[in-house]
Amino acid sequence: MDILKTEKLEKTYQDNGVPVHAIKGIDLKIEKGEFLVIAGPSGSGKTTLLNLLGALDKPTNGKVFFENEDLTQKDKNQLSSIRLHKLGFIFQAYNLIPVLSALENIEFSMMLLGIPEKERENKALTLMDELGIKDLAHKRPNEMSGGQQQRVAVARAIINNPTVVLADEPTANLDSVTAGHLLDLMEQMNKEKNITFIFSSHDKQVMDRAKRLLILKDGRIDKS
Amino acid sequence: MLLKLAWRNIWRNRRRSLIVLTSVIVGLVAIIISDGLSNGMIGQMLFNQINLNISHIQIHKKGFNNNKVVKNYIPNYKKVDQVLKNDPSIKAYSRRVFVTGILSSANNSSGVMIYGIDPNQEANVSIIKNSMIEGSYLTNNKRDIIIGKKLAEKLEVEVGDKVVAMANTLKGDIGSEVFRIVGIFRTASSEFDKTAIYIPDATEQSMLNIGNKYYEYAIITKDYDNVGQVQKKLETKLGNKYEVLSYKDLLPMLIYQIELYKETMWILNVIIGLALIFGIINSMLMSVFERIKEFGVLMSIGMKNSRIYSMIVTEAFIIGIVGTIAGLIIGLLLEIPLTHTGIDLSFFSTGLEAFGIGTVIYPILSVGNIILSSLFMPFVAIIGALYPAYKAIKLEPIYAIYYV
Numbered sequence: 288m289d290i291l292k293t294e295k296l297e298k299t300y301q302d303n304g305v306p307v308h309a310i311k312g313i314d315l316k317i318e319k320g321e322f323l324v325i326a327g328p329s330g331s332g333k334t335t336l337l338n339l340l341g342a343l344d345k346p347t348n349g350k351v352f353f354e355n356e357d358l359t360q361k362d363k364n365q366l367s368s369i370r371l372h373k374l375g376f377i378f379q380a381y382n383l384i385p386v387l388s389a390l391e392n393i394e395f396s397m398m399l400l401g402i403p404e405k406e407r408e409n410k411a412l413t414l415m416d417e418l419g420i421k422d423l424a425h426k427r428p429n430e431m432s433g434g435q436q437q438r439v440a441v442a443r444a445i446i447n448n449p450t451v452v453l454a455d456e457p458t459a460n461l462d463s464v465t466a467g468h469l470l471d472l473m474e475q476m477n478k479e480k481n482i483t484f485i486f487s488s489h490d491k492q493v494m495d496r497a498k499r500l501l502i503l504k505d506g507r508i509d510k511s
Numbered sequence: 512m513l514l515k516l517a518w519r520n521i522w523r524n525r526r527r528s529l530i531v532l533t534s535v536i537v538g539l540v541a542i543i544i545s546d547g548l549s550n551g552m553i554g555q556m557l558f559n560q561i562n563l564n565i566s567h568i569q570i571h572k573k574g575f576n577n578n579k580v581v582k583n584y585i586p587n588y589k590k591v592d593q594v595l596k597n598d599p600s601i602k603a604y605s606r607r608v609f610v611t612g613i614l615s616s617a618n619n620s621s622g623v624m625i626y627g628i629d630p631n632q633e634a635n636v637s638i639i640k641n642s643m644i645e646g647s648y649l650t651n652n653k654r655d656i657i658i659g660k661k662l663a664e665k666l667e668v669e670v671g672d673k674v675v676a677m678a679n680t681l682k683g684d685i686g687s688e689v690f691r692i693v694g695i696f697r698t699a700s701s702e703f704d705k706t707a708i709y710i711p712d713a714t715e716q717s718m719l720n721i722g723n724k725y726y727e728y729a730i731i732t733k734d735y736d737n738v739g740q741v742q743k744k745l746e747t748k749l750g751n752k753y754e755v756l757s758y759k760d761l762l763p764m765l766i767y768q769i770e771l772y773k774e775t776m777w778i779l780n781v782i783i784g785l786a787l788i789f790g791i792i793n794s795m796l797m798s799v800f801e802r803i804k805e806f807g808v809l810m811s812i813g814m815k816n817s818r819i820y821s822m823i824v825t826e827a828f829i830i831g832i833v834g835t836i837a838g839l840i841i842g843l844l845l846e847i848p849l850t851h852t853g854i855d856l857s858f859f860s861t862g863l864e865a866f867g868i869g870t871v872i873y874p875i876l877s878v879g880n881i882i883l884s885s886l887f888m889p890f891v892a893i894i895g896a897l898y899p900a901y902k903a904i905k906l907e908p909i910y911a912i913y914y915v
Contacts, residue, residue, distance in 0.1 A: 343811055344909040364815055371813020378912070382808040386519035391512065396812045398512045443812070 289352075290450060290483055291317040291340055296349035298335050298506075309335040311506040312349065317485065319450065322477050324486045326494050327503035333487035334455055336503065340485060341374055341453040342366045354450070371399055375444030375482075377454035381436040383428040389439045390415070390424040393446050400447060414442050418472060434465035438472065445476055451483040452476075458490050470496050513818070517825040524798065528830065531794045535834025535888050536841060538783045542884045543842030547874030548854070549776050553769050554875050557758070559699045560765060562638045564626070564707065565758050566605075566729035567738045568745065573754045575726060576761070581610060581681050584724040586752055591728055594748045600733055600741045603635035607727040608715040612678030614658070614708055616666035623662070623708050625676055627715025636729045639696055639709065646670035646694035653714050656690035659704030660697040668692055676710065678719060686718040699870075780884070784891045791895025795827055799899045806903050807911025816904040823900035824893055831892025835885050843881075849874050 298310040309332045317323060317340075325333045338344040339351055342358050351358040353369060361369070370376075383392045390411055397407035415421040420438045428436055437457060444452050454473070458466035474496060477484050486493055494500055502510040521528045561567060569576075570591055575583040585591060588606060595604050608627030613620055626633075630649040634640040639657075640648045649657045656674060658666075668674060672692050680686040690710060698704055716724060732741045738757050746755045759766050799806075809819060853871040 338909050341811070343912065344907075367810065367813050367815045369813075370811060374813075376808075376811045378808070382804070382912070384516070384805060384808070386523060387516065391515075395512065399812070399814055399818070404512075 288319055289316045290319045290354060291315070291485075292352040292355075293339070294350045294352070296336075296339060296351065297347050298332075298339060298344070299347045309506050310339065310346070313506075313508055315501070315508070317451075317483065319483055320477070320481045322474065322484050322496065322498040323501060324488055324494050324497035324499070325501045325503060326487075326489055326497075327509070328489065331503040332506040333489075333503055335506075337453050337455055337485065337487040340451075341376060342369055343376075371396060372447065373450045375447070375449040375452040377437070377440050377444050377452065377457045379456035379459045381428070381433065381440045381460075383436055383439060383443070385428050388425050388427055389420065389431065389435075389442075392428070392439055393442045396443065396447050411442070411446060414446055418442055432465075433460050434462075434469065437461060437465075437469055441469065441472060441476075445480070445482060448480065449482060451485060454484065454486045454488075456488050456490070457486065458488065458493055463492060466490065466492055513822055514825065514829075517822050517829055520798070520802075520822075521826050521829060524801070527794055527797065531791060531830055532834045532837070534787055534790050535831060535892065536838040538787050539835060539838025539884060539888050540842040540845065542780050542783060542887070543838070543881065544846055544874070545779065546776060546880050546884065547846045547850070547876055548872055549772060550875035550877050550880070551850075551872045553772060555699065555872065556765060557762075557769070559638075560762055561758050562636075563698055563700060563703055564637055564639075564729065565761050566636050567732045567735065567758055568730040568742055569756050569761060570728040570730065570745065570749065571726060571754050571756070573752055576754060576756060579609070579611070579726075581679055581719055581721065584721060584726050585728070588723075588725045588728075591749065591753070594745065595728070595730065598741070598744070598748075600737060600744070602731045602733045603632075604728050604730040605629065605632040605636045606712065606725040607633075607729060608712050608719070608721070608724070609726045610678045610715070610719060612676055614662070614666065615675045615677070616668045616672065618667040619665055621662060621665055622706070623676070624706050625678055625715060626707060626709045627712035628709055629712055630709075633709070633729075636731045638698070642696040642698045643694045644697045646692065648694055649709050649711065650693070651711050651713070652693075653711060654688070654690050655693045656708060656710050657694040657696060658692060658708045659706070660695055661701055661704040662706070662708070663692070663695050665705065670695060676708065676718070680718070680720040682720060684720075686720060688714060688718045780887065784887060787888075787891050788895040791827055791830070791892055792898055795823065795896050795899035796902065798826070799823065799903045802903075803906060803911050803914040806906055807908050807914065810906075810908035811912060820900045820904050823903055824896045827892040827896030828889055831889035834892070835888040838888065839881070839885060843876075846874050846876060850876060 293313050293315045296310055296313040300307045300309055325336055327333050339346055346359060393411040394407045412421060415424060418438055423431055423435055423439060458469060470493060473484055476482050501508060572583050572585050595601050605628060610625050612623055612625045614623045630651060644660060649655055663669060670692050673689055674692060675687055675689050677685055677687040716722060732738055742755050742757045749755060806819060850873055853873040855871050857870040
């Protein structure tokens, strides 16, 4: 079953008045449970494609379907709701909320869903335990290493049992050992919880783990 | 958790938040103190006017207030006495003979208002007995007179000196009497001290050749807030030959000034509020611009714009609430002692005495105004946060996440 599908997807930016065609007519189908890596050189459109798939950006032309619903027809609130209920994001720079502890960062999206405090705390602590980061529960992001922060970010991304997790260069700021552990963790989540993972990365280690590799070049799929 | 997040966001930039908080506190303290002072000044202005000679209610012959001539005496004072004695809402009253005239000493003369009074009755409705600074209060001794300090200075007289009072009699002649000054008073109103003199009522009646007649009843009611009702009741009982006037009717300019003063205070409060609003807008805008990337993350994890908007407004509201609590505590700690000791503004004594206020102002705390001011600050803080919050939700998630 296709969980994500694009049709003739195009994205053009204006850079100081000069149009930049970042994505040039991509047709793509992603099935549930995939562990997909979108790779390619810098400027190939990896991150742009990931953001379009994650309903963070709107295409200039073409369509993005998530669970057969056309995301280009949704308003801001509907897209927020889809991101909250169905999607998880992991960023290169971790992007945890600096004034919240690791536990609170993980709890935050559950709070947005209206889950009671005790329940979300139990759920977050259970997941942290599974991921081996329970001892970080009360630490703020500035008290954690990059690898620890990224693990917390993974926990934040998957806590609401999303259908798809989109990870933009998740290992770019990590050493190879830490990156390896993080990828182990995501593979485990993929297998155990059947969460679809979509990466944008040019890290060989990430590409090696891909069940499916998509190479982008100049905004087009070069190799699939 | 949103509250927790808002609270922690406030303290990210401690110095900036403390500056905004301080401006809220200073603003509220300024409002509390200026409000207390203005209430005190207004209260003292009214109190002094009422208790010097205006009283709560005055009764005259119909038309006397607009035409204060000797022939306009009260037609039947015994009837008025009867009505007042039988009215339980009346605390005290004083009958007055009252005419304009001239007071002369060996050195000078001056236009005056000559009040003929029963000293005991007058002591119950006015503060003149307590305002004596030299000599003694008036007695029923026929030739006794008390005058104000300013008038004594102008006439170059002191206690024990002789003065001559003159006024038109009922027949149009000039009536005059020689008096010996037994006391000099000083009130909060320099104007009153320049013009008012008191002599026994019988002496004035004889001087004006009017017999046992009076021109004015000065009445103090038991309940200040009930003056209007008592006025209406007396009007009904006395009929249309009399005019029953409350202090509001007798002091229209003062009442107008007080209203104007109150409105000016509100304008001042609004100006303070506006200054605060711009301070808060500036601070919150800086806070929003520093967190653009974070708003992008919040949007990406599904936080709706309405919640982001509420979070930013909540941050400002918390600053408003904390500032209000601190401002209230500091403002009240500063003001409560001043309500007992007063603030000595003798530096401005000439102006204050001309307005009948007195040189020591006792601030009056108005619970209603304090509650309004306390609501005002958080409201101002919310207003100040609306635009920065709007700017935050207008961000596109993709722009915000990758904002550097």
